[in-house]
Amino acid sequence: MKKPITAKQHSLIDYALVGALLTVPSLLKLNKTAKRIYAAEALVLLPYVALTKQPVAIKGLIPFKTHGKIDPFNIGQFAIQTFFKPFHRTKKALLFNIAFTAMAGLTVLLTDWKSSD
Template sequence: MKAKVISPKQHALIDYALAGALLILPSLLKMNKKVKLTYATEAALLLPYIALSRQPVAVKKLIPFTTHGKIDPFNIAQFALQSLAPAFRKNRKELIFNLAFTAIAGATVLLTNWKGKTY
């Protein structure tokens, strides 16, 4: 088994960066409207969940970090499944971006030390 090399703080910073990427990159990359709306909605749902998880860069520490770790795989599965939606599947740029995003988010979850210091 690989070492869990990503600390809770690093995980949170990566999460913030990924949510920011969902808000900014689809427009910069001139993705279709449906994908841009999908990503903006997902970012709007993810940001509070990230900011409220108990981790060193939280806005307010309400959600246990281990709970965050139990929810993350469902988010990643959802990102993977949306690759099958026509707005993604029928557009090469959108599909590649979504698959890359899913892979980065998945690797982040797999490499996170969920029992690390969260204060």
């Protein structure tokens, strides 16, 4: 089965997910600790996305296949943090973290890691 998400689409989704980490927690009025953690995660993920060899890279240094091998660890970390106090303190924080993890996970599962656009 050919996977429907290309390298370019994956990267655009990644940029959108980074943007969501930087904006949605504030819009949802999540607790200060959760907002800080999401902002820190976004600042780690942005260079990783921007430096991956793909059509919308700022500078392609990281092979796209390597990006694909790292992504599951990022998703696992988001899944695990669901159990930490700042993320299950309120229903909004819990739902955002679960939804974010699911979106990122689906993106990875549906990405054609052999595509180069």
